[in-house]
Amino acid sequence: MKSSKKEFIAEAEELLEESQRLILEIQDSFSAGVNPDTINALFRAMHTLKGVSGLFGLQGITNLSHALETLMDDVRLGKIEVDGRVVSFLFRNVDILKDIVDKLSQTDEETDSSAFIGDIESFRESLKGGGQPEAGGHGVDESIMKVLSEYEEHRLKANVKAGKGIYLAKAVFPLETFDTSLADLTKVIKTKGELISTLPTSTDVPEGSIGFNLLFGSPASLGDVKKDLPYDVELLVAPQSEEAHPAAPPPQPAQAGAQPETHLKSTTTTVRVDIEKLDRILNSIGELSLAKEAIRRIGTEMTETHGHTSLVYDVHKITQTLERRLAELQDQVLEIRMVPIGQIFSRLAQVVRRYSREIGKQIDLVMYGEDTELDKYLAEEIIDPLMHLVRNSLDHGIEPPDVRRAKGKRESGTVVLKAYQKGNHVVIELKDDGGGIDIGKVRKKAVEKGLLRADEELTEAETIDFIFTPGFSTKDVVSEVSGRGVGMDVVKEKLAMLGGFAEIETKKDVGTTFMLTLPITLAIxxxxxxxxxxxxxxxxxxxxxxxxxxxxxxxxxxxxxxxxxxxxxxxxxxxxxxxxxxxxxxxxxxxxxxxxxxxxxxxxxxxxxxxxxxxxxxxxxxxxxxxxxxxxxxxxxxxxxxxxxxxxxxxxxxxxxxxxxxxx
Amino acid sequence: MKTILIVEDSATTRSLIRAVIDEIGEFDTVEASSGFEALKMLPQQDYDLIITDINMPDINGLELISFVRSNPRFSHLPIVIVSTERSEEDKKRGMALGATAYVTKPFKSFELQEIIKKTIGA
The missing domain is CATH 2.40.50.180 (CheA-289, Domain 4)
Incomplete structure (x- = not known):
């Protein structure tokens, strides 16, 4: 059961990360109308989490995810409308779930969540009735209606209510390739409107093939819909005329063609591997290298005793082959451990967006070099120090809007996250255009604290280095972010532990740049x-x-x-x-x-x-x-x-x- | 040995269901992580039972049931729905479409084992 518990934690973490990403998407789009797929995906994430945690008897996580699932069910069925309050509420509760899962993975104990359940219930009750129920009559055939899930039925009605046309496309594909063909077709349909249901069928379908009936809603007329769909398309409910004009604006028309492969493929070709297993492979490679060295030594001794015979030549040759192959193998395993740094950046982006709202500062976040790769272990370890630096920039670097205006700066501050490779190292830069660190103040504080003699000469860099001293703070650089218990000294310590180091560049009123340099991997x-x-x-x-x-x-x-x-x-x-x-x-x-x-x-x-x-x-x-x-x-x-x-x-x-x- | 196809998008739940079936010790299991994958796997070999979740991305459990029932090659296959109580309404629809039985998540090992044994015999 131990390993399946680990499996549970991995899946729970994945689901919660996905949830955060989805909530972010909802936050960015709720004023203009959220894509129903996004809301449904969030519902599904909570639904899955509830199901899995229930099987493990984790009552706290089950109850909490159940309450959120119920809330999301109301949202997806149109009973609750999404607004800023709902978004903040979701963020907060997913954070609570994350904490519980974190604690569970560290201590094997589940935190009591009952205190939060009531909150969610009363919040949900307070919002109910925001949305309007949709009209009953939709005029779609009963044979289709009966295979729709409750949610799909709701989406169908919502489309009808919004005056969209309802269409049924029928396509037949060879069994071997249906998933890619269907994915392509789905993509085209999504440029026309909303895909409601995909029903596989074998009625009137030749041997070795599979048929699909795709039910979708679109504001376009039958003629326009048919233009890009070389399939049998039937109109079930006519669109309301004022919208039936030429192919109405699809949700994301521009990227539709350029979108990368859908996720269909990835579910079957990727595997999730515990990093410990990769470590074990690396260990075996290490031991093989030792064996190879032994063979090399035997070869050298043989040269001395037997001279350059063909047998000796063979031993040397095999040693070289072994060496080359082992190096290749090692590189391949190391490559598997690599993740794009964009994964970390997007988590930081969430913090920036949420936190800037909390403290009432406007922040433009710019990211570069998201494709830069870093060892998964290092990536996970560096996220907390980075998070701390980001919060520090937001709290103490970027000035409040009125101060910025007075300085003649743009009211919204800019935070730049940038990553690039430098030899065997990865450099992560965090740059803000805030007030900068006041070196004079740092020096004064260092003297007050007895860390420096008043007459001692130090370079700027040496002076700034004092902010990494435990318990050190000035008004501009608070070494410990309020209540979070992480200091700049912890950032430095963590970096050292990972074999990296931090540098700071700062200029008054121009901003501060933190540069963190890390080895690409610690594995070997x-x-x-x-x-x-x-x-x-x-x-x-x-x-x-x-x-x-x-x-x-x-x-x-x-x-x-x-x-x-x-x-x-x-x-x-x-x-x-x-x-x-x-x-x-x-x-x-x-x-x-x-x-x-x-x-x-x-x-x-x-x-x-x-x-x-x-x-x-x-x-x-x-x-x-x-x-x-x-x-x-x-x-x-x-x-x-x-x-x-x-x-x-x-x-x-x-x-x-x-x-x-x-x-x- | 009889073979059971498990259709479930959560990897953890999938392996738990497999463990529960392995405990009986009399059935082979094959797993599909989505409705699509199940469609691909159905024609590849003979199965004796399908266990499916309802709430899945791409095609859902109801659509899968409807497909299995409409295809003469598979229409005889017993289908057990394993889903949470949230899907009560959907479970009714599943039974109406021809599912054989349903088990509510979270389930006890013996519940699922009983139903499997009752459906396809030990």
């Missing part, structure tokens, strides 16, 4: 395996620039810091054994692994270098996560686990220590 990375005392650690190659041999006599102590002069530049040194309180090595020479960039460049002193290896980083359990200095663990070779060093936190610790020492 190249790492250098090193020895410190009797322990082995992995250092990710992405953060490493070179390795050196360092005689201990060459290490100098300047202002409490241990440094080494590398090509004339001072390089701070971190003794990894001291950092982790491991015994000192006996040798008077060490290897230095140079990591970090620019001013954050340091040398890590280790006892021995073992060579490069591809590793799959696994996160540490909650209990071990609190240990500083480790990014995770990785399996190397047969069931041997080593720890992966968290370079960013090592550098941070050493910088703090140095600062602290300098202040003594």
């Amino acid at each position: 990375i190249k790492a250098l395996v090193v020895r410190v005392g009797e322990e082995r650690f992995a250092v990710p190659l992405t953060s490493m620039s070179e390795t050196l041999i360092v005689e201990h006599s060459e290490i100098q102590t300047i202002e409490w810091k241990e440094v080494f002069y590398l090509r004339g530049e001072m390089l701070p040194m971190i003794r990894v054994n001291r950092f982790f309180a491991l015994p000192e090595g006996e040798s008077d020479r060490s290897f230095a692994v140079v990591v970090g960039f620019g001013e954050r460049k340091v040398g890590l002193l280790v006892d021995e270098l073992y060579g490069q290896q591809e590793i799959v980083i696994k996160s540490l359990s909650e209990y071990l996560k609190k240990l500083r200095g480790f990014a995770g663990a990785a399996e190397i070779g047969k069931h041997e686990v080593i720890l992966v060093l968290d370079i960013e936190s090592l550098i941070d610790e050493s910088i703090i220590k140095q600062r602290g020492a300098a202040h003594v």
Whole structure:
């Protein structure tokens, strides 16, 4: 039952995300008339959620989705009309459901939802009677009426009431290809009006074929309808004359032809896979790579003992083939893990639209690079930090309309979300055209908090960096968004955990840009395996620039810091054994692994270098996560686990220590 | 061994229904995730029972029932509707179109098992 519970959570999350997307669509279109398909889809999502949660005995989710389903049923049957209140109400309750599902996945316990049910009921009662019942007489044959569901019957009546014509198209397709042909036909019908029902039939249909009777409503006349439909079309109810003029404006005429394949196909060709399963494949690939290395070694030994015989040649050849195929396999699995960043952006867009309304600011959201791909795991992990930054921009970046007007800016603010690939990294930019961060204030606050001496010189970038300090806030940058318990320091910490970093550019009255740089994937990375005392650690190659041999006599102590002069530049040194309180090595020479960039460049002193290896980083359990200095663990070779060093936190610790020492 | 076609758009519900049938241990199951898929799968092999949801995208359960009943090759097939109480009205319509029985979601394993056994024998 455990795995099916997981399946339930995955499906529930999918349904709720789909619901949010649909509510957004409803919000954007309710004043002009919502597409009934959208409302029905939202009803169906709640209906499915209720059905599935009921089967699991999850009473809270069942009751809540049932109440929302009932509300949506009234909406789709025209008993309740959609307005802004309904939209906000739906958003709020889907959020509540999301929270319950979230908690369920984390704690395996279902939150009590009974408090919300009453709200939904009384809200629904207060709205009832908004819509008008449709007229009874519709003049459609009983044989058709009896196969319509209650909802379809309602749509039929609504079309008649709106003066639309009701048509019945009959088409016959070969069994093998009917889904694509039917999808094409459906598309054409939707440009004419609303498809009410698709009824498959085998009456008067040749062997190997299938017939469909498609019932649809359209304001166009029979002649116009027939123009693009090379099928048998019958008029059941005539459209009211004033609308029967040339093909009336279809819902979305322009894109109709250009629309990508309908969703018909995707239900049968895509599979949902737990990311853990992909990790397992990657692990197997890792083990195969080790086996391949063993074969290579045997090959090399054979060359030495047997010389270049054809057998030895074959061993080398097979090693190369293995290597190439394994690399291909690995790339393919990594590719499966990739998702377009647009998925995250659209979730952020929802927050922007809803939140801007809540706080009464007008925001234009612009997005670029939605197709940029990122590992699914990273995408999920980065969404909270991004959400925090977006809210921060809305709260404190973008000025209220009157202030903007006074500054001569457009009243509505602009937030730009942009993503692009840069080498093995993805950069996500969040830019606002708000008031910018006041560097003077940040500096003053840092001095007040005792983080900085009043006479200390800092660059702009170094000063701004203080906003990432826990508990730090100025009026312009509130480190903690009210009541949400997430601070800028958490953003930075999360990024470091993911092997990324944040940069900020800001200009007073022009705006602020946050640039988050992340590795494309964490699934498999190249790492250098090193020895410190009797322990082995992995250092990710992405953060490493070179390795050196360092005689201990060459290490100098300047202002409490241990440094080494590398090509004339001072390089701070971190003794990894001291950092982790491991015994000192006996040798008077060490290897230095140079990591970090620019001013954050340091040398890590280790006892021995073992060579490069591809590793799959696994996160540490909650209990071990609190240990500083480790990014995770990785399996190397047969069931041997080593720890992966968290370079960013090592550098941070050493910088703090140095600062602290300098202040003594 | 008798074969049951499960037509249901929710993957979780589908696998639960399958698990309930597997528990009896006497039937093969084949699954369709939409009405369309069911239409494609119907001619591909012989089935002994169809279990279908009503509320589905593309073509719904009622349309599927009507199709099965109108086609001489399949018209004899027993059909069990598995749907929520929301579809009460639709369930009546389904029975009128010739469905054999219905089970209301959420159902208890034994309820569905009883109906399956009663419909096509153990």
